[in-house]
Amino acid sequence: MNIVVLVKQVPDSGAERTLSASDNTVERGSASNVINEMDEYAIEEALKIKEAHGGEVTVLTMGPAGATDSIRKALSMGPDKAVHISDDALHGSCAVATSKVLATALGTLNADLVLCGAESTDGRVQVMPHMIAERLGIAALTGARKLTVDGSQLTAERQTDEGYEVVTAATPAVVSVWDTINEPRYPSFKGIMAAKKKPVQTLSLGDLGIAADEVGAAGATSAVLEFAQRPPRSAGAKVIDEGEGGVQLVQFLATEKFV
Amino acid sequence: MAEVLVVVEAGVKKVTLEMLTIARGLGEVSAVVFGEAETGKLGEYGAQKIYHAQGEEVDGYLVAPKATAVAELVKRVQPAAVLLASSQEGKEIAARLAVKLDNGLLTDAVEVAADGTATQVVFAGATIVKSKVTRGLPIVTIRPNSVTPSPAPATPAVEPLTVAATEADKLTKVVERVAEQKGSRPELTEASIVVSGGRGVGNADNFKLVEEVADLLGGAVGASRAAVDSGYYPHQFQVGQTGKTVSPQLYVALGISGAIQHRAGMQTSKTIVAVNKDPEAPIFELADYGVVGDLFKIVPQAAEEIRKRK
Numbered sequence A: 001m002n003i004v005v006l007v008k009q010v011p012d013s014g015a016e017r018t019l020s021a022s023d024n025t026v027e028r029g030s031a032s033n034v035i036n037e038m039d040e041y042a043i044e045e046a047l048k049i050k051e052a053h054g055g056e057v058t059v060l061t062m063g064p065a066g067a068t069d070s071i072r073k074a075l076s077m078g079p080d081k082a083v084h085i086s087d088d089a090l091h092g093s094c095a096v097a098t099s100k101v102l103a104t105a106l107g108t109l110n111a112d113l114v115l116c117g118a119e120s121t122d123g124r125v126q127v128m129p130h131m132i133a134e135r136l137g138i139a140a141l142t143g144a145r146k147l148t149v150d151g152s153q154l155t156a157e158r159q160t161d162e163g164y165e166v167v168t169a170a171t172p173a174v175v176s177v178w179d180t181i182n183e184p185r186y187p188s189f190k191g192i193m194a195a196k197k198k199p200v201q202t203l204s205l206g207d208l209g210i211a212a213d214e215v216g217a218a219g220a221t222s223a224v225l226e227f228a229q230r231p232p233r234s235a236g237a238k239v240i241d242e243g244e245g246g247v248q249l250v251q252f253l254a255t256e257k258f259v
Numbered sequence B: 001m002a003e004v005l006v007v008v009e010a011g012v013k014k015v016t017l018e019m020l021t022i023a024r025g026l027g028e029v030s031a032v033v034f035g036e037a038e039t040g041k042l043g044e045y046g047a048q049k050i051y052h053a054q055g056e057e058v059d060g061y062l063v064a065p066k067a068t069a070v071a072e073l074v075k076r077v078q079p080a081a082v083l084l085a086s087s088q089e090g091k092e093i094a095a096r097l098a099v100k101l102d103n104g105l106l107t108d109a110v111e112v113a114a115d116g117t118a119t120q121v122v123f124a125g126a127t128i129v130k131s132k133v134t135r136g137l138p139i140v141t142i143r144p145n146s147v148t149p150s151p152a153p154a155t156p157a158v159e160p161l162t163v164a165a166t167e168a169d170k171l172t173k174v175v176e177r178v179a180e181q182k183g184s185r186p187e188l189t190e191a192s193i194v195v196s197g198g199r200g201v202g203n204a205d206n207f208k209l210v211e212e213v214a215d216l217l218g219g220a221v222g223a224s225r226a227a228v229d230s231g232y233y234p235h236q237f238q239v240g241q242t243g244k245t246v247s248p249q250l251y252v253a254l255g256i257s258g259a260i261q262h263r264a265g266m267q268t269s270k271t272i273v274a275v276n277k278d279p280e281a282p283i284f285e286l287a288d289y290g291v292v293g294d295l296f297k298i299v300p301q302a303a304e305e306i307r308k309r310k
Ligand SMILES: Cc1cc2nc3c(=O)[nH]c(=O)nc-3n(C[C@H](O)[C@H](O)[C@H](O)COP(=O)(O)OP(=O)(O)OC[C@H]3O[C@@H](n4cnc5c(N)ncnc54)[C@H](O)[C@@H]3O)c2cc1C
Pocket: A013, A014, A037, B197, B198, B199, B200, B201, B223, B224, B225, B226, B227, B238, B239, B240, B241, B242, B243, B244, B254, B255, B256, B257, B258, B259, B260, B261, B262, B265, B275, B276, B277, B278, B281, B293, B294, B295, B296
């Protein structure tokens, strides 16, 4: 099976994150950047499918030059190769334009299965898998917590607020995964060494036949007008339990009219 | 005045009433309902019109036919805006709609101004952003618990909506829907009170304590990722960066340290209280009221006290 995993580099959610004061885009230059956590689960799932059914795993990333760090890290887990779409004109792209770029690249990769994270931690928009499926006219099975591959038949269990749904489709398809689906492997030393030699193909917008004004700030379908830090919450009263802590807690809740 | 389409999920959730309330500031409100429709409730909150779609095309497949139906409707009625819930389904319909119409979209808005400018809270609740769709009409998903729903009674006209699903829309079939322990608790993202437990709760059995307090307060139960990963509580109740975002009136954190990724899902809560035995736990930095001590002593005592006061 020919599998492409979508991997996005994002600012570390454990560190300070901000928008850039100059153009209101996500600050990616100064932030410490990592692989979007959910995408590690997508990589793991791809590797498991390859191990069971054979095939090839390609990592596909759209991101600035610095995203190579995350691509090498992804490759060190085990994928065979990577494609990195990098072009200065992409800076400031909206989700709609990003989906156009990724779908165009996918169109040249002939994937049976596109695996991706259910959402990225920077935007948390959760839209990319359906946008790509819509553009490619292929099936989308999103938010999978379990995926079964039987020949060309895919079955996914997807979490809902009420419980779960079982959805099915035939390949080619896009499948997005949550962190409940597996436990991503740690790269081995051998894997890290091997990753350095794996092929990473870099594509520009020109290579994809996309005009610069269709993407980036020029082609954006939405714009951030302004942003501000929310005032940080301040700590309120803190009492040490000396036997009446539970009662004191309820007294507070009562003054706030919760009981 | 132009119509504003509000895409309603089955069952009319609280966020639906919030969307109807917001939509009234943008135009004449039309609800788009897939599946069973609670016409009365939609009218009570200002829907002038209801587009109602049902049948196999709606129930048998994953979101794609719904997006096709909404896109056709947009082309036909030229609405001023489309509002959807910031749920998985709402975002997925919005995603396909944006591509079909080559139109911008904004997710997780807590407010939409009359000119379509949306307010979003991003980066773990640390940053407030104002943004606007600059191509096409505003397609905006609304985060639950953003506004207080206010009634504005109307008598909606109901118009059937045909769903002309394409072959591509039917590629993903829903073969089974399984409801798990729903019970009587409010839904996590919509609850006005959320009581969450963390690793400090110790094991799955002890989560009964968390549930007891939640039930006494009429709230929902949440959990930290550590609690979920340890198997204390199911994943759909996880609050935080990789779980649900909640914004209740009251958030109670029991045995939760308050890591930045947990805060990401709860720090816009109105009032936060915490019980933790570690006086240095970061959760106390944002708690309006904190009790330092053993939750196994404090929580049962609190439960008893609430019972006494009832
Ligand atoms: C990319 C990424 C995404 C993440 N997403 C999420 C997310 O969505 N949600 C989330 O919650 N976390 C998330 N995390 C994990 C997060 O960093 C923390 O590890 C997690 O929130 C810790 O959960 P906890 O507070 O329950 O556990 P701990 O940090 O272990 O804290 C347990 C607390 O309980 C207290 N305690 C123990 N026993 C008692 C007792 N008897 N009485 C009173 N107090 C007691 C301890 O003092 C301690 O403060 C994410 C991490 C990463 C890297």
